[in-house]
Amino acid sequence: MRSGLCSIVGRTNVGKSTLLNALVGAKVAIATPVPQTTRHALRGVLHRDDAQVVFVDTPGLHKPRTLLGSRLNDLARDQLGGVDVVVFVVDGAAGVGQGDRFIARLLGRGPPVLAVCNKIDRLGRARQLPQLERLAGLGDWDEIVPVSAATGDGVDLLAGLIVDRLPEGAAYYPAGQVSDQPRELLVAEVIREKAITRARQEVPHSIAVVVDEIAPGERDDVLVVSATIYVERDSQKGIVVGAGGASLRDVGAEARPELECALGSRVWLDLRVKLAKEWQGDPKKLQRLGY
Ligand SMILES: Nc1nc2c(ncn2[C@@H]2O[C@H](COP(=O)(O)OP(=O)(O)OP(=O)(O)O)[C@@H](O)[C@H]2O)c(=O)[nH]1
Ligand SMILES: [Mg+2]
Structure with a gap:
């Protein structure tokens, strides 16, 4: 049996988390159209008869503000070494560009790199080739693989190429475990996904979610999940809550079925919105929010 670690890196919004989910065959990471969605280096595990691959999702590399x-x-950079394989993802639909070139320069001295051109479902063959050529020009890649994380096209082929590069070894995780996320983080991430997908402009970046408690309800078959959605500015509170609480109710309604599935129980969701002024720049607040 082969086993090992594979980190998934690239610019923000290129589809790293969607690809992780496609490779693992389960929703492990949240994915949204909003850049800078991923904020943790979370693991997703692919179990095969002949191999176990531990994938590490990473935040998109970008110019920090x-x-x-x-x-x-820093978190993403830390995952470039100490793994058996790196998957470098670019967005073929948006086009291979300067940001990708910057990241390509960080790669190449460490583990073998598979360069992945994602979102080929949005490209005809004729438009695919130039992107693959540009990707080839960025570095000395082990392989270049066109995929669509959304449709699954090319994903099995990619998994095979990754497994080929892993050493012989025992499984890291027991059968059936697809993620290393604690329950509280998984729940917070699902709520954050729904909240940021609904928000506009700068608001998604200002949202953080902390699960305060997951406790048995009065009835045996219900779990009470209490969570706080933090925003950075007073004006954002109203946006997230919505008129008469409508937006917050919608976030809850969207999150609940997914949480019930993940927790294997009926869920009573108790959401509130609080202000953590300018938390993105405050070390203490970042720590409190889990970053
Ligand atoms: N059409 C198409 N869209 C995709 C594909 N893969 C991902 N997307 C979309 O691209 C957007 C970004 O996907 P994510 O998986 O969140 O991207 P990411 O690289 O993890 O982004 P960050 O975590 O913000 O760095 C989402 O709207 C996805 O649905 C694909 O193969 N085809
Ligand atoms: Mg992501």
């Missing part, structure tokens, strides 16, 4: 941003970049 806040303390949070530079911490996320």
Whole structure:
């Protein structure tokens, strides 16, 4: 049996988390159209008869404008070494560009790199080739693999190429475990996904979610999940709550079915919105919010 670690890196919004979920075959990481969605180096595990691959999702590398941003970049950079394989993802639909070139320069001295051109479902064959050529020009890649994390096209092929590069070894995680996330973080991430998908402009970046408690309800078959959605500015509170609490109710309604599935129980969701002024630049607040 082969086993090992594979980190997934690239610019923000290129589809790293969607690809992680496709490779693992389960929703481990949240993914949204909003850049800088991922804020943790979380693990997702692919179990095969012949191999176990431990994937590490990473925040998208970007030009940081806040303390949070530079911490996320550091977190992503830390995952470039100490793994068996690196998957470097670019967005073929948006086009391979300067940001990708910058990241490509950080790669190449460490573990073998598989360069992945994602979102090929949005490219015809004719438009795919130039992007693959540009990607080839960025570095000395072990392989270049066109995929669509959204449709699953090319994902099995990619998994095979990753497994080929892993050493012989025992499994890291027991059968059936697809993630290393504690229950509280998983719940907070699902709520954050729903909250940031609904928000606009700068608001998504200002949102952080902390689960205060997961406790048995009065009835045996219900779990009470209490969570706080933090925003950075007073004006954002109203936006997240919505008129008469409508937006917050919608976030709850969207999150609940997913949480019930993940927790294997009916869920009573108790959401509140609080202000953590300018938390993205405040070391103490970042720590309190789990970053
Ligand atoms: N059409 C298409 N869209 C995709 C594909 N993969 C991801 N997306 C979309 O691209 C957006 C970003 O996806 P994510 O997986 O969150 O991207 P990410 O690289 O993890 O982003 P950060 O965590 O912010 O760095 C989402 O709207 C996805 O649905 C794909 O193969 N095809
Ligand atoms: Mg992500």
